[in-house]
Amino acid sequence: MNRQISCSETTRLTRDALDPARSVVVEACAGSGKTWLLASRIVRLLLAGVAPGEILAITFTRKAAREIEARVIGWLRQLAMEKDAAIDDFLAERGLVADAADPTLRQAARGLYERVLAAQPGLAVNTFHAWFLQLVDAAPLSANLAGVSLIEPGVRQFDELWRAFIATLPSEPAQRVSDDVDPAPALVRLLETAGLEAVRRLIHRAYERRSEWLALAEADGDSTTPAARVVSSLQALLDAGAPGEALAAFFADGWPGDWQAYLGLLEKSELKGDRASAAALRAALAEADADARFTLLRAAMLNKDGSIPVKKAGVTLDKRYTQAGAQRFLALHAALCQRLVDCGERRLAEHILAFNRDACAVFTAFLAHAEAVKQGRRQIDFVDAEWRVLQLLRAPETSAFLQARLDARYRHVLLDEFQDTNPLQWQILRAWLDAYSDDWRPRIFLVGDPKQSIYRFRRAEPRLFGIAADFLVRAYGALRCTLDATRRNAQPVVDAVNAVFLGLPEFAPFRAQTTFAEGIPGRVELLPLFGADAGGSAGEADAGSAADAAANTAAADAGKAGADGHLRDPLTEPAQAAEDLRQIREADALAKKIGEIVGHAGGGAWQLHDPDRMGGSGPRPARYGDILLLVRTRSKLAVYERALSAAGIPYEAASRGGLLATLEASDIAALLEFLAMPLDNLKLAHVLRSPIFACSNEELLLLAFTLSAPPALPEAASPLMPDSWWRRLAELTAGGQAPPRLLRAARLLASWLRIAGDLPTHDLLDRIYHEGEVFARYRRASPEYRAAAVEANLNALLLLALDLDGGRYPSLSRFVDELRNLREADAGDAPDEGEVVSAQTVSNRVRILTIHAAKGLEAPIVWLLDANAAARPAEPWDVIVDWPPEEASPRHFSFFGRKDARGAARRFLFDAQAQAAQREELNLLYVAMTRARQVFIASGSEQGRKSDSPQSEEKSAYRLLEHALESVQTLPVEPGGTLVHGDDLTGAAPVDAETCTVAMPTPAQAVPPTAAPAFTAVGSLRPASDDAARFGTLLHALLERLADDGHIDRLEAFAHWRIPGFDEEAHRRAWPVVKRLLSAPALRVFFDPARYRRAWNEIELADRDGRLLRIDRLVELDDALWVLDYKSSSGETARLDAYREQVRGYCRALADIFPDRTIRGALVFADAELLEIE
16 A cells, blocks of 8 residues: 655655755656756746856756746746735745745835846756856856857767768878778778778767767876777776787697587598587698688587587497597597687687777767867767766866856856766866865755656666765755655556556665545556457457558558559659558557447446546546657657548658658649749649649540640740750640649749749748648648648748748759758658647647657557567667766776677677666656656557567566556556556546547548537537538538639549538538539539639638628639638528628728738538629
8 A cells, every 4th residue: 555645744854855055856757746846946046046147947858847947937937926825825835934024025026027027147057058058158258168059969960070070081191090000901800890881870870979088087186088098998907919810829739629629520430420520620720721611610619609518428329439438529529519619709809809990990080070060160069068078177277267257157056857867967067066065065866766767868877866966965054855756647548657667676766656636536447459360359450441541551652552442643642651450450459449448339428537626626538639749759649640531530750850751741742843943743643633723534645645746835834845844834824725733833943943943942832832832732631630630841941941042042952952852861850740739739639749859748548659669689780888876987998890790798798788778778768657647558469579588578668568557556457458457537528529529430430520519508518500501611611612712513522622620411512502503604603613713612701890800702804802701501591681690791801901802702501503792
C-alpha cells in the first residue's frame, strides 16, 4: 500500500526548498511540480528584496525558459490585482504567512509586477547555450570572439566542411600525429578499410564529440595533443605492438613442430571428420604467405565464430590414439587453438591501434580545416560556444575578467532539468562556482530527476545530478530534498509505475511514488502482442482492412494492380514502402480502440476528469484531443497515420524534417520548378493535377497530342520549343479550345512566369497563394480532419521561402536547388511540417509525438505504441568515450569500426555504454508512463528476429509492463487477452457533438453530425436536425467544394468530393440539384472560371454593428461583385422576404468595405432560379 502524503510534510518540503537564504538541491519525480517550484523560488527571492537582475535561471530548452518566465510574470500580474485574501493564500502555498495587521508583505507582493517589468537589468531566464553566448559576448577582445555569430550545427554544415576538406587535403600542409602519420595517406588507408560513407560517419561522429576530444589535451595539465594522447592511452590499454609483430612472433623459428605433431595424430584417425581436418591443416601449413597461412589455420582449427572447439577425453579417443596419444592430442589441440586466439587478439589490437592512428590523423586535419573555415566566417556553433566558455573560465588571462562580471551581477542561480547536463557544461559550472570565496558565493537552487534523463545523444550524463548534489552539499551547504509525490498521475498509473521500476536493479535507486490525485479514477491497459498471422489474438481487431490496403499499395508501387485492381496515382497518392503486417494490425487495433474511447464504436465514451474538476465537478466524455500517442522513433509513423486516416480520426503529427515530403509541399515545389524550367513537362503535369488547378486526366491528354500552331500565341509561350506542353497549352488557349480549368491555368501560369524572374521567391509564393486561391482550394480538396495540417504546411513552406531567401538565394533557380538539397537532407536539417496552432484544432485532434518530444507534456490518455521493439544496437564507425562525471576530462577516447573489431581490451567500455543505453530505455518508459493523467495504454508486436542479446526482449517495455500488470492487476483479463489494472471508465452517455467537433465518420458507418439550435441549455441534449436541414447542409457543402470544378458529370464517380457524415442516399438526392445549378446557362457566369475574375466560397465578414455574416459565394465579374446565397427550397417559399433582407444585409456590409464597387446580390434556388435582390 502506498504511503499517504501528509499536508504538513508537503508544507515543510515547500518551505525548505523555497527558502531564499540557503542553497537547495531538489530531486523531484515526474508531475511533482518542478516548474512550479522553480518559479515559486523566483517569487520568494523577489519578495525577499533580491533585484531581478541578480537572478539567473538556466534551463535546457527555449520552450521551458519561456514557460518559466511566463509563469512568473503571470503570477506577478495576478498578485498586482488580487484581493488580500487571495494574496494571503498565494503566499501561504509558498511557505509565507502574511500578518493580518501588517500590510507590508501584501504591498510588496502587489508591487512585484511593476518592479520586475521596470528592472534594468531584468530577470534572466536562459537556456544553457544562450547563457554561454552571453559569456562569449562578455569576453575580452583578447579572446578573439568579438563579432562571432551562432550557427546551427547539423549534417548539412558538416557535409559542406567535409567536401571542402576532401578537395583540399592533398594541397594542405601535413598535420601529423607523429612523424610517420600523414593525413592524406591515412585517409586513403581508412577509405580502403571502411569505404567513403563509413569514414564520413566516423569523422562526423568525432566532430560531434569534439569537446571531449579537446578536453583530452588538458588532462594532467601537459601539452600533449589530443591525437597523441588517444594513441598512447590506447596502446597502453591494448598492449599492442607494431603492425605485423604478432604474426612474426606466431611464426617464429621452430613454429611448425607442434603443428606437424598435431597433424600426425589427426592422420592416424579413420574418421571422416578428422581426415577433413587433417587435409585442411595440411593445406594451411603448406601456404607460403604468412597472413594467408594464419587465416587458413584459424579456419582449420577454430569454430566459425572464432571460439575453440571442445574436444573431450574418453574411451573413443583412447582407442583412436592410445591413452598417451589422446592426452598428447588434447594438450596440443588446446595449446594450438589458444595460440591462434591469442595471436588473433594481438593482431586485432595492432589493427585497432593503426586504425586509430589514421583516424586521429584525419580528424586532426579535418578539425583544423573546420576551425579555419568557421574562423574566416566568424562563426561558432553550440559545441564551440561550450568549449570557448570553459577556456575563458580556465585561462588565467581571461578568467578573472569574466569571473568579475559574473560576480558583480548574479547572487542567485537556479538550474532546471539538471539531469540533462553534459560533462562539459558541468565543468563550466564548476570553473565558475569554484572561483567564489565563501563571502561571495551565490545561492544555488538545483532541480531535476535522473529518471527522466533521455538525451544521451546530446551527451547528457544523468550521474552528474548526484555529483553536483554532493558538491553543493559539501561546498555550499545545500539542503537535499526529494519529492516523490506526483500531482499528475491517477493512482492506477502510479501503481503501474511502482510495479515496473521498484526492485529493478538497472533502475536503482528508485523510491516508490505516491499521488495527490488518488481520488481520480484511472486505468492501465496492455494489449496482447500482434503477430504476423491474421489468426492470432491481435488479428481480431479488423486486421484485414489495413493489411489488404498495404498489400494493394505495395503492389501498386511495384507497378502491379492490387487485389482490388487499384493502381496508385503518383500525383495524388504518396509512395509507400512494404510494411510489417504485425504493425499494421497494431495500427488497426489502435484506430478501433480510439473509436471505443470517444464513443464512436456504438458504446458510450470513456468518462474523464479534467484537472480543474478534481474538486467535485462530474466527469466528461473523452474526446480525440485527450489522446496522446507516443512512439520511440519517427520511422514507423506512417502506418499509424494511415490507420487513423482510414478510420476518419483527426490527428496531428508534425513530422520532423517531413515538410518537403508532404503532397502539398511537393505540389508547390513542382510549380516553382516549372516556373524556373518551363520546358519540364512532368512538372507542368504535376501542377495541373494538383488542387491549385485540379485538371482531369482527360484535360491533360489534350496536351499530349501535337496541335497545329495558331497564328498568335501568348508572349510567355513564344520562346519555347514546339513540343513542350506549355506551348501546347498556349495553343489551346489562343485557339479557344481550352476547357475552363486549362484556361484558368494558362492565364495564371503565364502571369507568374512573367514575374518569376523579378520577385524574390517569398513574394512570388505570396502572389501565387493569393491569385491561385491556394488555401481555399487545398481546404476543399483535403479531408476535413487533414485540412488544418495541410494549411499549416503551406504556411510553413511560405515561411521557409522567407527564411532561405534572406539574400542567399536571390534567384528562383537557386531556391529550387536548395529545396532539392533539403529534400535529401538528414531529418535534423530538413524543414519540419507546419505546426497546427488553432486552439480548437489542437484540442480535438489525437496527437502523435516521440517520447522525447513529449517531455514536459501530459494528457488524460497516453498510448505507447510499438512497446515491444528491440533496443537499437550501437551503430558502427563511431567513437567510444569514457568521461567519469566526477573527473575534469575524459578518461578514454578512441575510434571503432565494426562490432567484431572492437577488441577484448575495450569490452568494458562497450559494456558500460550498453548499460547506459539500457538505463535510458528504462528512462524513456518512465517518461512515457508518467505523461498519463488517467489512462496509460501500451501495445506492440512480436519481434520478428532474434536480437543480439537474448535478454533484450525480456527487458523490452512491453515485457516489463506485462510482468508489472500481472502483479497488480485488479480487473479481469479482457477478451483477446488485454491486461487491465484500475477502474472501469466506460460510460453510457452518448457522444455530444461538442465532445468531438472535428470527428470524421468511419468508412463502415457514417456518423451523422448533430446540429444545435442557437440557445440550447447547457447540459441539455440538442435536437437532431430534420431531413430538410440536413439536405440544405449537404447542398451547401457540395456547392462549396464543386463550384469551380466545371466537370460535374465526371465528379459523380469520385468519392474524394463526397461530404463526410452523409450516406450514399443523401448524396444521391443532392447530386441532381448540384448538377442542375452548376449546369444552368443562367448561372454559368458564376461557376465557370473562364467567365469571372475571381470567386470565393463561405466568406465571413462583419457588418457595421459587429454581427458575423457568412456569404455562400462571392464572385468578382468585370462590372460588379455578386453575392450569391443558396437556398434548398424553390422561389415560392414563404420565407422569401426574410431571404431578401438577408442578402441585402450582405450587400450593405460589402458596400461598406468596397464603396467604389458595384455590389449586386441574388438568391439561387434549388430549381436553378436566379432571383436578383434590388
